[in-house]
Each structure stands twice: as C-alpha cells, then as structure tokens.
Amino acid sequence: MNQFNIHRAYSIARKEVMHILRDPFTLALALGLPVMLVTFFGYAIDYEVKNIKLAVLDRDNGPAARRLKEIFPASGYFHLVDIAPGSGPVAMLDSGRASAALFIEPGFSRKIKGGGAVEAQFVLDGSDNSKAAALIGYLPGIRRAAQVRLTGSPAREPSSFAPALLPGASKKRGSAKLLFPPNNPAGPRQYYPAGAAPSAESEADPFSAETRFLYNPELNSRWFTIPGLAAIIIGLLAILLTALTVAREWENGSMELLLSTPVRPLEIMAGKLAPYGILVLAGVFFVYFVARLVFGVPFAGSHVLYLAACLLYITAALSQGLVISVITRQQQVAMQLGMITGLLPSMLLSGFIFPVESMPEFFQYLTMLLPPRWFMAAARGIILKGADLGELAVPFLALGLLSAGMLALALKKFKTDLE
Amino acid sequence: MNAGPALEVKGLSIKFGGFTAVDDVSFSVNRGEIFGFLGANGAGKTTTIRMLAGLLAPASGSARVGGLGFEDGGQGIKKIVGYMSQKFTLYNDMTVGENLDFAAGLRKLDPAYAAKRRKELFKLIAFNKPLSSMVASLPGGIKQELALAAAMLHDPEIVFLDEPTSGVAPASRARFWELIRKITGLGKTVIVTTHYMDEAENCGRIALMRTGRLIALGSPEELKKSAFPGPMTELDFKGAVDEAFLKEIKGAPGLLELSPHGMRWHAAFKDKGSMEAALTALPAGAAAEPIKPSLEDVFIRLVEGRER
Known part of the structure; x- marks a missing residue:
C-alpha cells in the first residue's frame, strides 16, 4: 500500500x-x-569582428609600405578607408570613421631593403573592448603574413607592430595609450603601459610564439x-x-x-x-x-x-x-x-x-x-x-x-x- | 462495512506551529446522518474535516473514520471517504470526461466500474451535457455538482463537503442540498461545513465551532431549545427606534438576548412571565410579534455572545 x-x-x-x-x-x-x-x-550574435575600417597614414610611400597596406584587406577582416582631407588617423578614430589606424614612418621600405628591423604603429579604438580584443587577436596572423610578404622568409623578425588601444570616447590618448609588442613571447594578451614597451632589443629574442588552436581551429x-x-x-x-x-x-x-x-x-x-x-x-x-x-x-x-x-x-x-x-x-x-x-x-x-x-x-x-x-x-x-x-x-x-x-x-x- | 458509528472523535487537537486550530474536540456521527459544522471563518471547521478526510494527522486525541485510524498516515481513510474542498477542485482546461477519468486514475478504479459509477452519478446530479464539454464553459452550480461527482466516483461511505455552496447562486444552493439529502438516502454519511445559517437547518445535527472549540452540538431544534428555553419576540418600531424603551428592556429581568436584525430587534426571555412584564412598556405604534428562534439567533447567542 x-x-x-x-x-x-x-x-x-x-x-x-x-x-x-x-x-x-x-x-x-x-x-x-x-x-x-x-x-x-x-x-x-557573432563574436567574429569583420569589416574593420582601417585608416593608414603612410609617411613612407615606398614599395614595402604598399605591400604592408595590402595585407590588411587581404586578411578579410579589414578594409581601408581614406583619411579625410584636413583630418588625421587619430581624428578618424575620434569621429568613429575608422576603428583602427596604421602609422608607417618614413624610411620603412629603405630599412627593410637594408635588412634592418622595422616598426609600424597600429592604433585601435579601445572604447569597444570586445571589438578591440578581437582585433588584437588578428594581429599575430597579420604579422606573420607581413613577415613573409616583406622579406620572403618567416625565419627573421624584420618588422613589428606596436598597437595602442585608444579609448575613442574619453580622448585621453596620452595617458590611456597601451602598447604591446606582438613579437613578445608572452603573447598578445600582455599589455604594457605607454613607454614601458620592451625596446627593440626584444626583437632579437631567439624565441617566438606560434599559436595553433585545437578543437576549433578557426x-x-x-x-x-x-x-x-x-x-x-x-x-x-x-x-x-x-x-x-x-x-x-x-x-x-x-x-x-x-x-x-x-x-x-x-x-x-x-x-x-x-x-x-x-x-x-x-x-x-x-x-x-x-x-x-x-x-x-x-x-x-x-x-x-x-x-x-x-x-x-x-x-x-x-x-x-x-x-x-x-x-x-x-x-x-x-x-x-x-x-x-x-x-x-x-x-x-x-x-x-x-x-x-x-x-x-x-x-x-x-x-x-x-x-x-x-x-x-x-x-x-x-x-x-x-x-x-x-x-x-x-x-x-x-x-x-x-x-x-x-x-x-x-x-x-x-x-x-x-x- | 462495519456497524459502528461513521465518525468517532475524542479529545482531538490539531496544531500548526504554536497555533491551535482545533482544540480538544469530541463528537460522534452515525451512519446516514447529515452532520454540519457551523462557525465563522477560522473557527476550525475546515481543519477538522480535512483531518477527518485523512489530509492532516491529529496532534493529539483520537479519531476513527469508518472504523479506521491514522496508523497508516490516513491512506486507508482516503480510500473510504470522499472529500470536496472549498475551492473548486476540477481542472477548467479539461473536459468533464477527462476530469472524471483523472479522478478515477488517481484512485486506480477499473475503467468499466468508473464508467458505471459515472452514469449513476450523472443520473443523481441530473447532468445531461456531453462528456466532451470543457469544465470552464459550465455554470458554477453544475461545476460544483460535478466536483461532488468526482469526489464520489469511488463510492465512498462518508462524504466530506467543505463549504460546498459558497459562491453558488441561491437556486443552485437549494438544488445542492436536495442532492445531499439524496446521498444520505443511499446510506452515505455526509459531513458538511457552512457559514450559511439557513443551510444549517438542513442538517440532522450541527456542531457549532468557535476558535477551534466545539461549543454546542445537537439538532437544530435542540440547539434552539437549549439556547432559548423561553419565548422570543420580534420588536418592530415601525419607524424611529425608541431608544428609551430599548434601554429599559435591556435592563429588564429575565432578558436573555437582545439583538438587532435589520430594522427589527429580537428579544429572548427566560420565561413567558418576564417577557410580558418587559413588554408592558411597549410604546404605541410599535409591535411585538412572537417568533421562533432561528439558527442565526442561536449562533449569535452562543458564539458571538461569548465574544462580547
């Protein structure tokens, strides 16, 4: 019962x-x-960020600089936007007409030709941090591609980017600027405040990190x-x-x-x-x-x-x-x-x-x-x-x-x- | 079925935490009786019959329902009694047939037996709508009769009805009481709670409850006799109330109870002599009509009188 x-x-x-x-x-x-x-x-809902507007300030105008510029749209994630007359890359970020900016200094192509280490600065809008994080995630791949395209050899470390997160809304560029060298073995998740970025010596590091994703390679x-x-x-x-x-x-x-x-x-x-x-x-x-x-x-x-x-x-x-x-x-x-x-x-x-x-x-x-x-x-x-x-x-x-x-x-x- | 009383309750108490809902109640009910619990809300009527239907265990005292006790947690009792709670217990989103099938399933009734019982009960309650009618579409009185049918599907010996007619139209109420009499005619015992005084007159015996205690028990006639041994009169001032006279009659020797009933007053006296003495001062134009006390008068005297 x-x-x-x-x-x-x-x-x-x-x-x-x-x-x-x-x-x-x-x-x-x-x-x-x-x-x-x-x-x-x-x-x-898609966590992949695509069609990022990239403003490029090319002060070099050499062949290597042109090749570098082409790599970004070729990745499928970026497209280039023209810098409006009378405006600069940072102003483009401020106004939201670009989400990232690339600075190529004079002498970039010449240094590459001479076999020296080169730098290009990459600045991005940090006011949307999930977008910025995704962007930073793309950089190592871009850098590898750049290495091959610019030098024909993946073995050396001829170039590097110094990306900076720029909070577009606050406009406190100077104090909020964060830098990291992508070739740092600690990987792209480590950020350095402005000025604290490891200097060019680190580019001579014999060790370089390669990332491969298991289970979900893409x-x-x-x-x-x-x-x-x-x-x-x-x-x-x-x-x-x-x-x-x-x-x-x-x-x-x-x-x-x-x-x-x-x-x-x-x-x-x-x-x-x-x-x-x-x-x-x-x-x-x-x-x-x-x-x-x-x-x-x-x-x-x-x-x-x-x-x-x-x-x-x-x-x-x-x-x-x-x-x-x-x-x-x-x-x-x-x-x-x-x-x-x-x-x-x-x-x-x-x-x-x-x-x-x-x-x-x-x-x-x-x-x-x-x-x-x-x-x-x-x-x-x-x-x-x-x-x-x-x-x-x-x-x-x-x-x-x-x-x-x-x-x-x-x-x-x-x-x-x-x- | 054994021949003993339907219910035998001795010194029953039920507690909820520190609150005593039912306090030392004793009574017994014979088979075939209509036994009513009369009392205000919170008097302990519902708690008492929920316990007797096997839904609650007694804290102290003993209760035997149809000869069965609570040794098995009320399971045995639940099989021989039917219980219809105050709230409407059928499912509005199911048809009449589905509701009754569900009730039969809960009691593990054989489908053929359940169908036979259903026909008998439909005849009893004169239900003539199709089985596929949605319960939500039925009028209140018919819903209530169906709920009764669902509670009686397993042919219980004892039927507990908690405020079966509350919220039902007066005509349906009368019909429902007709039904209760029919059920006792079939040899069933019906225990019913109500707070309608006029309905309580239909009961064979009434237990009057107040704050968990049983304060009077008997047939309506017995209760009236014990509460009002002498005569009762209804005073009608036919206009303005004569306050001076009321004050005088309140102090009259032999007055048992004086209570307002709308524009009129009911005055009960110990005996005929004291009534006649008190009424000599009746003002001109006012009338004093001898009346029989109603259960309402009994209730006022026995229940509310103690609260004053």
Whole structure:
C-alpha cells in the first residue's frame, strides 16, 4: 500500500500533458524558446569582428609600405578607408570613421631593403573592448603574413607592430595609450603601459610564439556557443515550466483534490516532472540537430555520454523548479524566481559567454555550486574535444552530486509540504 | 462495512506551529446522518474535516473514520471517504470526461466500474451535457455538482463537503442540498461545513465551532431549545427606534438576548412571565410579534455572545 504506484503517476503525467497542450503560454515557451535562442546565437550574435575600417597614414610611400597596406584587406577582416582631407588617423578614430589606424614612418621600405628591423604603429579604438580584443587577436596572423610578404622568409623578425588601444570616447590618448609588442613571447594578451614597451632589443629574442588552436581551429564562434545553448534551454525551460506546475495546483485548489486521494507525493512529483523532462529533452534534440545540420558543428565525443550529461542536468533543473514551486505556491512569484534562477546562472555564470577562469575568485567558487557550469564543461568537452568520462570525471561527479542534492531537497520539501 | 458509528472523535487537537486550530474536540456521527459544522471563518471547521478526510494527522486525541485510524498516515481513510474542498477542485482546461477519468486514475478504479459509477452519478446530479464539454464553459452550480461527482466516483461511505455552496447562486444552493439529502438516502454519511445559517437547518445535527472549540452540538431544534428555553419576540418600531424603551428592556429581568436584525430587534426571555412584564412598556405604534428562534439567533447567542 505504501509503494510507488506507476498507474497513479501515469494519471498525473497524462493530465499534465493535457495542461501543456492546452496552455498557449507553456506550449509557446517550450517550442518557441529553443527556436528563438538558436536563431539569436546562430545568426544574430557573432563574436567574429569583420569589416574593420582601417585608416593608414603612410609617411613612407615606398614599395614595402604598399605591400604592408595590402595585407590588411587581404586578411578579410579589414578594409581601408581614406583619411579625410584636413583630418588625421587619430581624428578618424575620434569621429568613429575608422576603428583602427596604421602609422608607417618614413624610411620603412629603405630599412627593410637594408635588412634592418622595422616598426609600424597600429592604433585601435579601445572604447569597444570586445571589438578591440578581437582585433588584437588578428594581429599575430597579420604579422606573420607581413613577415613573409616583406622579406620572403618567416625565419627573421624584420618588422613589428606596436598597437595602442585608444579609448575613442574619453580622448585621453596620452595617458590611456597601451602598447604591446606582438613579437613578445608572452603573447598578445600582455599589455604594457605607454613607454614601458620592451625596446627593440626584444626583437632579437631567439624565441617566438606560434599559436595553433585545437578543437576549433578557426575559432568559429558558433561551434562554441551553439553546443552551450542546450544549457540555457534546459536551465530556463525546465526550471520555469516546473516552477509553475505545482504552484498552479495550489492556486487553483486542485492540490486538495490530489491530496484527498491515496496518491503519494512521490507519484505526484514523478508524474509532474516526466512530461516536462521529455519536453526539455525535445528542445535539446532540436538544438542538436540544428547545430549539426545547419551550422555544421562537429560532434567529436560520445552521444551516450552527452545524453547522460543532459539527463543529469535536466534532473537538477526540474528539481530546482519544483523547489521554487513548493516554496512560492504562487505562479507569479514562481515565474519570476524561475526566470532569474534559471536564466542568469546558465547565461552568465556557466561559462556560456564569459569564461569561468576570468571571473573574480569568489565567482569562480560560486559557479562550482551551479549545475549549468558543470554541464557546460561536460557538453563542450564531449562535443568539441571528444573527451571521455575519465577526462570529464570532475564535471560529471559535480553534476551528479548537485543533481542528487537538488532532487533530494525537492523531494523533502514536496513531501513535508503536502503532509 | 462495519456497524459502528461513521465518525468517532475524542479529545482531538490539531496544531500548526504554536497555533491551535482545533482544540480538544469530541463528537460522534452515525451512519446516514447529515452532520454540519457551523462557525465563522477560522473557527476550525475546515481543519477538522480535512483531518477527518485523512489530509492532516491529529496532534493529539483520537479519531476513527469508518472504523479506521491514522496508523497508516490516513491512506486507508482516503480510500473510504470522499472529500470536496472549498475551492473548486476540477481542472477548467479539461473536459468533464477527462476530469472524471483523472479522478478515477488517481484512485486506480477499473475503467468499466468508473464508467458505471459515472452514469449513476450523472443520473443523481441530473447532468445531461456531453462528456466532451470543457469544465470552464459550465455554470458554477453544475461545476460544483460535478466536483461532488468526482469526489464520489469511488463510492465512498462518508462524504466530506467543505463549504460546498459558497459562491453558488441561491437556486443552485437549494438544488445542492436536495442532492445531499439524496446521498444520505443511499446510506452515505455526509459531513458538511457552512457559514450559511439557513443551510444549517438542513442538517440532522450541527456542531457549532468557535476558535477551534466545539461549543454546542445537537439538532437544530435542540440547539434552539437549549439556547432559548423561553419565548422570543420580534420588536418592530415601525419607524424611529425608541431608544428609551430599548434601554429599559435591556435592563429588564429575565432578558436573555437582545439583538438587532435589520430594522427589527429580537428579544429572548427566560420565561413567558418576564417577557410580558418587559413588554408592558411597549410604546404605541410599535409591535411585538412572537417568533421562533432561528439558527442565526442561536449562533449569535452562543458564539458571538461569548465574544462580547
């Protein structure tokens, strides 16, 4: 008599399916959210910066300077803009007519011919830092290309750029000027304040860094974001939908009907969660197929392992929604709480967009308590790197523990609430 | 089915944290009775019947429902009783048939049996709309009757109805009480709570509750007799109230109760002699009509009288 009865759980699940099919909000959310997110992140949002307007001040006018100028548009990322009469490159940046400027000093071509080290200064608008960061990322490639084009040999270090970030809006050029030498072995992420840039001696460094990206050689941003979308969809859909389901029964009074029958809390819970679990899983499948078929995202690892990660995270998210529903008992409050606790952690603290490693230490520890962070790590590891369970032991263990903990909390809350 | 009383409650208390919702209540209900709980909101009526329907466990005291106790957490009780809560418990976004199928599924009823019961109950409540009607489209009274049918699908011995007629049109209320009488005619026991005094007259016995305590128990007639052993009269001043006379009658020996009822006043006395003595000073133009006390008078005397 005290056993879990599958027929009663099935009755609850069937009723829940009717609610889903007849509630336009639930249906629209469940079907619309995955489509909307995939469209946004697949088409509208692109981390690759292209068509950067580059103003060139060529004081050399020699053949080498011309070749250098041609390299930029040839990269596909830049196009050259003419410096307006009576204006300078910096004025072009100030007014937003250019995002970057290249200064080639007199004697550039002559020095190259003589086999000496040369410099060209690259100034960029730092007021949009994500754009500036992307730009800086292109420089090593440009520099390599320049080396080959100007000298015909990749072995020597004949030229260098001294890029400077220029906050266009503040116009405090002098104090805000940051320089880095791209040929510094520490790589392009290290910046030096104006004047502190290593001098020309460093160009004689025998060591030079070459960067090659594994797993996503072209750094295709869609490969990176689309697999992560499953985390957002699970987080938001599972939490939001289940947050409403129990609160709705309380608000309508139908919970009393359930409680007056011999149905057990566990049966109610299972019956309520199963349809939403399936609905959320359908959203994950949708994202998977769009990622594979439309965006050509590779799937390097095990599908079974990926499904396991999804199921663990779905369990955690459904349980979280249930806890919210039991605590609030009101659809309005439950929805707000579900929205905040479902969307924000999976969007901002999971590493979906902002890498966990670059967060302040406190937040790095905080993210350890969030299932989306571990799911994101596992999903990207499986999809892009083809990692196996041994390599993903930490994310899986953490995800498993958090899911189990959340499920236990939901069960306890739900039971004590009903009894 | 055993032959004992439908309900047997002794020294029952229910606590929510530090708040005592039901305080040392004892009574018993016979099979086939219509037993009513009458009281203001918060008097403990709903808590009492939720417990008796197996939804809450008693904190102390004992309760046997249809001969069963709470040893199994109320599971056994839930199988032999039907409970209809104050709030409307059917799903508006489902059809009549889907709602009843759901209720049958929760109780694991055999589909053939559930269909048979459904036909019987539809006949009882004279429901003649198609099974595919959406519940949301039905009038309030019919919804309530359907909720009753859903609560009785498993043919319970005892039916608990918590404020079944609140928010229902008067004509539907009368119809619903007709239904309750039919159900007891089938040998069922019906426990009902209400705060409508006129409805309480339909009960075989009434338990009057106030702040968690049972303050009176008996048939409507018994309650009236015990509250008002003497005669009662209705004073009608036919215009301006004579305050001087009211003051005088308030001090009259043998007055039990004087309470306003709209433009009129009900005065109850210990005996006929004291009433006649008090009414000698009745001002000209005013009338004093002998009346029978209503349950409302009983309620005012027994419940509100203690709060003054």
